[in-house]
Amino acid sequence: MRRIRAVLAAALLAMVLPLAVASPAHAGPGLAIRGADVSSLAKSEALGGVYRYADGRRGDALAILRDAGVNYIRLKVWVNPADGYNTKTQVLAIAARAKALGQKVLVDFHYSDTWADPGKQTKPAAWENLSFDELRQAVYDHTADVLGALAAQGTPADMAQIGNELNGGLLWPDGRYDNWPGMAALLNAGYDAVKAVSPGTQVMLHLADGADNDLYRWWFDTAAQHGVRYDVIGLSYYPYWHGTIAEFQANINDVALRYRKPVVLVETAYPFTTADADGWENIITSAEPYPGYRATPGGQAAMVRELARVVRQVPNGLGLGLFYWEATWTGVPGNGWDPADPSSGNAWENQALFDYSGRALPGLNALGGS
Template sequence: MMKRNAITLLLLLITGLNFGQKKETVFAKGADVGWLPQMEATGYKFYDTNGKEADCLQILKDLGMNSIRLRVWVNPSNDKTSGHCSKEETIVMALRAQKLGFRIMINFHYSDSWADPAKQFKPKDWEKHSFAELLNDVYNHTYDVINSLKQAGVTPEWVQVGNEIPGGMLWPDGSTDNWPQLGQLLNKGYDAVKAVDKNIKVIVHVDEGNNNEKFRIFFDNATAQKVKYDVIGLSYYPYWIKKDYTETIADLEFNLNDMAKRYGKEVMVVEVGGEDNQVQNTYELLTATIKAVKNVPNNKGIGVLYWEPQGARSWSHYALSAWQADGKPSPALNAFKEN
């Protein structure tokens, strides 16, 4: 009897230790697929590696991806490549991705179309608003989208407040020429996300992930303005700075490590891409990028997402997709499965 009691006690202790352990977070590997519903609506067909017609999201999942990123525009047009991505369309896509087991990231552009380092145009409906009204606009729009997603049954794991904002957003009011105002706008976005669910991680996103000076200037200013966020998001596109990844990957790795240490935040490459006609080079770029993020100490490197891998050049005229002319995924995407 005593022996049985001792065994029972031992089992309880082991069980208790297991319960006490922190659940390990799975590394995020995924894609931004904002063009997907438009591609399907215009009749584009996707084929798996065996040449069989299949759901694009299932193809991506079979390639080792576990996360999907979706952009949101305020009042978008119906333009094939520069429109769509409304709240309603985003909810439909998020539900579809979640049903396949994907984790969800929502990316707010705070514009009616593309926002990036070269342009951060206010939505038309907000153009004549005062700064005080803009603060409410950011809060209300962010809350509405994330709360609507939650009501529909999808709670995103991550939410980006702004898309590639080294120069700020909602110009001119939220420009980095006026950091106190930019800081307030970012915090309104953060507060709106956390009001829906405090466990959602908020990302602040800057381009040129290999440019440490650019990131230090931006996030030092963000710190001075007491900007609230959980994750530093980076873009990494050697193509746009006309350098091969072999010339910049060490700088990316240095910056990832520096950001995590300097600001105590998790880091994530939320956009990466290589040329569709340079398959081996893009495969190596992805392999090196995933390795660099995984190597950040203390598990602070949490993921890598390809920007529109399915956005085939024949449909989008975008050179950095990872899809072939025959409708099949590029072998470059095997990097997600193999790393």
């Protein structure tokens, strides 16, 4: 079924230095959000990951991003993951660093112990046997706990996602696509928690398959019928999976105008090489994953600039910006995709914004200058 098809590959799966900063490659004002998902950063650093400016000097990864123009980071939250990462502990620490650098923070609630995406929305183990009312309360309490802690340390979240890639709902089966009253109640529990503990935080609802207009109209029309509350619409669009750029542009424009909400391309990425760094086969291995854009540093940067152009052209100024997915997920041994398997590798390192020596790539400047 097209509307709920799985993106299974996603399961394998947040001082200016002139040499590291390029001038914007477009006319007119930049995007309000020039963001990067850095959810894997805390674990990478703990395992010895190194990040460098384009000229080879070592630096703090968030500072390198900031100096290139990245003004927003995204951090996912799992409830009780096997490896202890992507929890409130790391979110608080990374958010404090980002805020000190002047960056904003988007918190991405998966409401799971592991990856939540269109192919799976598995309840946290601790929530498996809860009644529906208890489950709804757990969503509220978990959301309030993380965002309340951020506010208490003086680094409130600027935006929060209630669920991740919600094509088929969340917390299956209670909030699945075939139980819209349940889904709406769970989503609104998250919304209410955000506004109760951090009133200035904007609430995003996020779907994958960003070129699928039938999906977006069905989902957000039905959400409206069930009184689902939100402030911003997020879209995932990976050019090698989700249709043509023209189809993505048509959909994001339609979504912004139809629902009169700001829109964000909240996940995208592109490879800078076909080579592998960690012995774990990469998800994308084609030399030209999207026609006209090679898997090279220049091709990656060109794709980032093109997608930024699409978002800038959303009517009525409703295109807020974009987040590059897992910009810092380099091939550090032990920082693999499966939190339950330390031997798993990273199938994404050829799409990071740092090369295999840890140097910032041209794609980072393209993102920061978008």
